[in-house]
Amino acid sequence: MSSRTRARGAKTAAGVHTVRIPRQRGRRGADPFVVVVPERPSLTREALGFLGGLLWRSRHALAPTGLAVLALVVAALLHVMAWWSGLILAPTAAGPLAWLLVMQRRRPATGAVLAWRIGLAALLASALAWLAVAAGCGPLAGALELWWLLTLIAAQSAWLVVRRTH
Secondary structure (H helix, E strand, O other): OOOOOEOOOOOOOOOEEEEEOOOOOOOOOOOOOEEEEEOOOOHHHHHHHHHHHHHHHOOOOOHHHHHHHHHHHHHHHHHHHOOOHHHHHHHHHHHHHHHHHHHHHHOOOOOHHHHHHHHHHHHHHHHHHHHHHHHHHOOOOOOHHHHHHHHHHHHHHHHHHHHHHO
16 A cells, blocks of 8 residues: 555554545645445354354343353363362252252142252252262263253253243
8 A cells, every 4th residue: 555545643443444545636625535444354254243143142042051061161170170079069969859848848839830840950950960070070071971961951941941931
């Protein structure tokens, strides 16, 4: 680019090229024309932008998936930093079952409500048991990745059913 068309000292946003057209003869008092040409994004950037927008718009529907990925990362970090943390987390798997017994005693339920309570308690107990075992043995040891995937599918399916009906 020649020095006649390059802007000197002008501040522009990242990815934007400013081209100044020099003054034409006979227009001494007039300001020069400024043409702003944005940089064209690559196809990869367009695809990632589309995917990011899609994920952002459906972020409430994908909450269990985000929590499952977070649990996978936390289990990996706990396994690397303190494998014995699995021994501390193991008793928490009984928490949802205790919650189910307390809820049934305080507010007895039958039919669909009882089925949802049992399903929720079983799903949470499974997730917490997976977290304890994964923190102790590593999140990808043995069949733990399949256990994680099945728990994720069950949680995501239940979440989508609950969100659709309420």
